[in-house]
Amino acid sequence: MKPIFMTYTRGDLINLAILLIVGVVIIPMTVSSGYWYTSILIPWLCLALATIGQQIIMGYTGQLALGAAGFMAAGAFACFNLILRVPGIPFVGALLISGLIAAAFGILFGLPSLRVRGIYLMVATLASQFFIIWMIDKFGWFKNYDSSGIITAQDIVIMGKPFTSPIEMYLVIVAVVTPMTLIAMNMARGSTGRNWMSVRDMDIAAESMGVSLLKTKLQAFAISSFYCGVAGALFAFTYLKSLEPVAFDIKLSFKVLFMVILGGLGTINGAFIGAGFILLFPVLLNYIGNNVFHGAIDATIISAIEQVVFGVLMIIFMIYEPLGMAKLWETIKIKIAGLFSKK
């Protein structure tokens, strides 16, 4: 008999099937307005993928890294250059290679993690953030010597068919995000993830149990930045539709960090919950501002309020529920199940 954590229960498979049917059949059939795709679903899935990357390094391996946006930029510009310079490269191939390039950066800037942790590592990863953005900005080659600073992303072409409408791009993203999420889940529950978590919980104990810190940490950095790189390429090609280094500044890194913390450290579904919350909350605030107060509140005030709420939530979650919204969701589910079973 296999150990229980290696097998999927019937419930998991049913959930997956339901999610897939909703994602691939029901949403494309019922949602027709482009707004939902371009402003909510597409950025949500892209950022959720980046959040999974950050989740792997921070939530599972316990390394406080703060450079997700830098790796996203590396992935985005790698993808742009691959499509531009390699004739006939398939989009998915370019996507994978850009993920690998981001992973190479991840390994390079993950090296300090072998010696330092906590805020020390955070500063080291900040170096990657600033360095990658600066490099892209200052060497014209990466931007194909475009002086305007904003480059239009090429169309996504798969097997000769362009995917340019919002719904088509959405499907492309679903086709990338779904397998990558499943792989991440499998890694997290298999031996790879167990190594990560042992390093997170007690690195010295893990080492004495025969877990190689060098291998585990660098592997986590590589996989994490691979996810961020792919997410960055998708983000640039489908949501931004342009490439500019400014879009990947430190603010985006913080946003991804917040998604991980609010969503729940060390959970894959937390990545989706966190990304959804951080993305939708400003939309909700703007909606309230426009419809309840009829624009009486200045937009800058609204964005300031948004910042305050994120900060307060972060502190509240740190105090009361360090495992974030994903754990909250689990608790609610158990409570509800408990109500029914008593009857």
Place this chain on the structure above:
Amino acid sequence: MADQILFFIEVVVGGLLAGTMYSLVALGFVLIYKASATFNFSQGAMVFFAVLAFVGFMQDFNVPFVLAFFLAVFLMIIVGLCTERLVLRPLMNQSEDTLLMATIGLGYVLEGLAQAMWGVEVRRLDLGIKDFPIPWIADNLKLFISAIDLTAGIVAFGMIIGLTLLFKYTKMGLGLRAVADDAGAASSIGIPLKHIMLLVWSAAGVVALVAGMMWGARAGVQFALVDLALKALPVLIIGGFSSIPGAIIGGLLIGAVEKVLEVYIGPFFGGAIEGWAPYVLAIFFLLYRPEGLFGEKIIRRV
């Protein structure tokens, strides 16, 4: 040749003086770290919050300079009080990483509050000191040194000497060090933990206000201050997180090195290497001397 040497000295001195501004931000950080072993990521946000409130009082309510300064100090004490009550106390005995993340949240709250209260536009702050070379030095030594840089340098040194004396020779300073070493043991022998924490956060708030005034007079009071304050982190890594002299030396080193690199190597790469050079320097320090120049050796117990 003499001109080149003079120019080099000028670059270094300019860098050193600009570096004292990093030191000022780093100083607030060290204060809190020494007393509570908390990495206060929100120090940069505190700088922004304090100086924006100060300028806001002066410009929106026409409060005179001195009164505005004390109002801002009072505000920072309230911030310290709230932080101690609402953030630190519930998180007592949590891991360092948890506290760090909570202070990131605190930083967001402060940035948001400051902008909600005072708006987002860049404000000018006039301290009556000009960002021009001092004529006397320019004439006699042929060095161009900005008056505001020099003032910031003097202020920073003054604060550092004052704080070092406070930590070393007063009873309160002894209490602070005891709390930092072992909060539980310190409180069991009757050191009032709450007061110490409040005091430290207030002191960090005042340091943040002064740092913000110096930065603001130079570059305008604006959100970019938060990003500039991030550079205090490499300063701390180089100087050591728990050392007040370390903060100043680290700041000077970062200031001088980044200016020299920018002026002499930057042009080959299109400039703006100031943005990342301090962080890369910090990485090299991390590889060879993780505890920094003056920090205490980091011992992790199993």
